[in-house]
Amino acid sequence: MVRSAGAASGRRAMVIASLATVAGSLPVFFTAAMAVQVSRDLNFGTVGIGAAVATFFGTMALTSMYLGRVADRLGATRSLRIASFGAGVSALGIATSARAWWALAGWLVVSGTAAALAQPAANRLLINRVRITRLGTAFGLKQSAPPTASMLAGLSVPVIALTVGWRWAFAVAAIAAFAMAIAVGPTPSSAPAPVARKERQKLQPLRDPGTLLLLATGFGLGFASNSAVLAFFVDAATRSGLSSSAAGLVFAASSLAAIIVRVVAGIACDRLTFRPLRLCAALLTAGAVGVALLAAGGPGLVPVGGIMAIAGTWGFPGVFWFAVIRAYPQTPGRITGAMAPASVGGVLGPIGFGVLAANVSDGAAWWATAGVALLAALAMLFGAQRLAADAPPPATT
Template identity: 35%
Template sequence: MSVLVRTEGRETAAGAIRPQAGLSTASRVAAVTVLTSLPVFLPGAANGLICAELGWSPVRMGAVLAVYWLASLSGAFVSRRAALPPVVERTLSIALFATCLGLLTAAVAPAVGLWISSAVGGYAYGYTQPHTNALLMRRCAPRLRAFAFGLKQAAVPTATLLASVAMPMLAGAGGWRLVFAGTAVLCGAGGVFLVRQGMRHGIRPGHSGARHPAATRDRGAPLRVGTFLVALSCAGFFGAMVGNGLGGFLVLALTTRGVSLSAAGAVATAGAALNIAVRLAMGWLVGRVPQVAWAALTGLFLTGAAGTALLTRPGLGAITVGALLAYGGGWGWAGLLHYAIALPYAGQEQRATAYSQMGVSLGAATGPLMCGLLFQLGPDAAWWALTAAGSAAGACVLVARGHVGPRPDAGVSPARRRPRDSPRPA
């Protein structure tokens, strides 16, 4: 599982980077993203089994999941000031080892270990996400970058599906703890492989290759947090409220309305699969037609808002359409959002996307908690709140679009224009 990039080593021109190499890097980054996401999705899939064994309430399990996203927020906060290491795979290997230890602790001593796993795994996830964003921007061909971000972010709903499938299939035979332990072994094996690749291909002592021009230009330059970054980070906050609130309460809301558990599960599974397809499709589209990026990002948020509004309507047909729109649009924006933030900040992609990751992590923790409180008033109250959040996310994108650049055609494109309020090189 090698994800190797020399941020200060010899760099070829962006157009000369082989697309095949970029796709290989993106796929391996996606694999790491799946593994570091599982400390939050495995407990969610095993919610009933864990509560039955430990005597926990759903409220306590909800708090365990919220700890993951709050820890992710703190990891992204620290990452915004961290220097990008010479070989990013070393940082990813440490994240996998930390995730491994957390999952093993949850399997052996769940009463304490589940909290530790969420905290450690969430921090590792939040800290490494900006690192992998910078890796994709620097090692993927310009035409492939948007798709690479879509592939990476598609790993998150993929982790949800894997956890949902693995838990009922494997937990029956050996218990949910065995699933946690097996996942920990996979994380540990991935970490070992990354370490070996780093030792094999790492920068040699005394190596003095040419530096990436963007990294040299922006070294030590503080990242100004202007309207562009704030607006898109807020879009990530509101959008993550929708996606994670939907994932946590859709099945419960459907069964409360009398829909069978199997039908509710099928609707949620179809929505998650559509979400994966949308993230990949949007990356592919923007990679070929860059000028549609802003319209696509705004449209995704507003489509999600329309979907959550439809969830308030009676009838399985309206609810199914609403769920698909909410999943596809309301949670299909993630790759495109991080790409839009990274693109104008050549050499500072890690620092810029740390802010968007903080927004996403905070929204991921806030959405389920808000829905849990509003659900007591009725499912419709939660869906209307998420509709408002999706609409606010779309409005934030429109604000950010107005601060991309001084030219009328300024937007997300391989030209990597800087926002008007970002620091200019001397």
Template identity: 30%
Template sequence: MSGAVPLLVTLVIQAMVALALLTLPVMAPVVAGDLGVSPAWVGLYVAVTYAGAMTASLLGGDAVRRLGAIRVSQWGLLLCAAGLLLCSQPHLGTMALGAVLIGLGYGPITPASSHLLARTTPAHRMALVFSVKQTGVPVGSMLAGALVPPVLLGVGWQASLAVVAAVCVACAVLAQPLRVGMDADRDRAQAVHLGSLWRPVQLVLAHRSLSTMAACSFMFSMVQMSLTTYLVTFLTQDLSLGIVAAGLALSAAQVGGVSGRIGWGYVADRWLGAGRTLLLLAALMVASALATALLRSDTPQALLVLILVVFGASAIGWNGVYLAEVARRAPAGQASLATGGTLAFTFLGVVIGPPVFGLLATLSGTYRTGFVALMGVASLCGVLLVRLVRLRAD
């Protein structure tokens, strides 16, 4: 099997579930107005989705071994579609259930893709290939930022969610012909049960390098999801931008993320290695969070876009380097299990980060406070990464 085919398939699926997850946050100011709640509540939506994603990622390794990576991805897409349809109903309880389903669909996608790519990628190209695949996340977010606001203005937020749900279903159907070849290594005897929840965490905690990477991803994910969740709301409320302009600004950050994921993978493979590359990204996150907090309504548009592109390149661009290092460090044949274990910590950061960001914004009356807090988180991660670089030889 050519390595290009698994890469393309996993990239497209990753983009679709990212689009599904971020559709509601992009339209948060409008939805919140209709429901009579603060837009800061979108942080709780993100927390609920990633709580579901954390559970699904822990089960993902065993599910992939039993069902195959493509089948697990198809189920993920269908769960996201069902969750979006529930979120289209203007009731907080129904939307909460929809958020859970979206999270359950999102969670196993990365363990499934890691399983496919670890089998088909040469060791010396791991960081670059995994980084290219992970561009699916900012690509999906970029689609959400560029396409959802115009559709929202045209047909309303409820119909917009149904449109994205239909796209997810179509992607699941189109993946079916690929299943025979790509899921040939599935093991029907592999059990999937509640005990599977702890096995990936045990694997991570038993390996020092994996546990260090997991802690790093916990903090980086707080920065990434706080940025993508609240950027549109920050720009519309604190800087008085229109929702379409704010959505395009989010797309600019995602463009930085796409470029960064590919570029940082190349840098890690060819020059710096994973530890030093991630340390550089932590420093860029600190500087970008400060610059974002200082943005004003009269900031030149070119400068605003530049800041957000750099912020996206760092805060959104780290995942491929991290996932490749996890797959490389994992015991033979356990890339999906190790990925699921470390992703549990990644998703935990997402569960905690956006609600805390929203709380800080609510208490202070400005979203700038949240971006200042992200500086502290990225700085702490930098300290941890200095230790990782020093312990590289262990």
């Protein structure tokens, strides 16, 4: 049952969940935003960037189901503290010891593991501390964390990477993550008790696995399109004629657009009556249009396409998590873990894009990405129908 919490406790939960998710996302988004500088210094190309980003998301996919149960066992605050510390270790490792692709990928494995723990822990914190009538807003704010990290990464290109060097940007990310581990604070005395081992052994399978599989497929396809855009947008922008500084600023502006979309969509979920997954489909469709503009190319279309592509393909996750966790309020960690393996799309997206770009053309890779986003939108539409038919009424306080 969703627990009710005071307004102050709910606001603090939103802030902690959001900032901890930002901290966990910094290493991979700094890698994507500084792809030009990192790949030049470590001597690898387009496929290497895609593979490095895919390493992060692949680790999340492989560990998320287990770590979802760990988050339910350890509790939200303890899990977020561990996750933030792990993200800091990863960023510091990249800053100080990444001298080749394999070292960068190895530290992104650490980061991906930390992020896989942070996601269900943050969801658990929100479901336990935020009133049901504010849950859409809470997830919108929390899911604005990754584009916030992306925006910070984009701004760091002209501010840090092109001035004192990209390694200093990762050092700053490490400091931020360690600070977050401290800021999470001790577990509140009123926190829900961790799930006991005997109780965990009695857990029943999650309801309606067919619907969950469909939703996970849509989420994975959306994740694939989004991760490809994030991994290659800066590189594509510079190839189209934009300077590295301008490309970084457009990347930051696109991330800001994604933040706005996620927050507004979350508020809409609380205040309007509609099927949230239909909104996911609309956002993914808009993102596909933006990716098509990137496929068309040209310095005039790339900024507009980038904003639409990132805001659309990255705008839907907050609404998605709101929909599925509202349908499964008693097991937020487990349902997060059950969905999160779909982040394998984050592996296939960048790798597939890199292979197509290297062997066919950049345009072909962008058109394929747009098609994947449209398939994700269709899966969300069908998922909305099935979830509405199968889900029980939302839990109330």
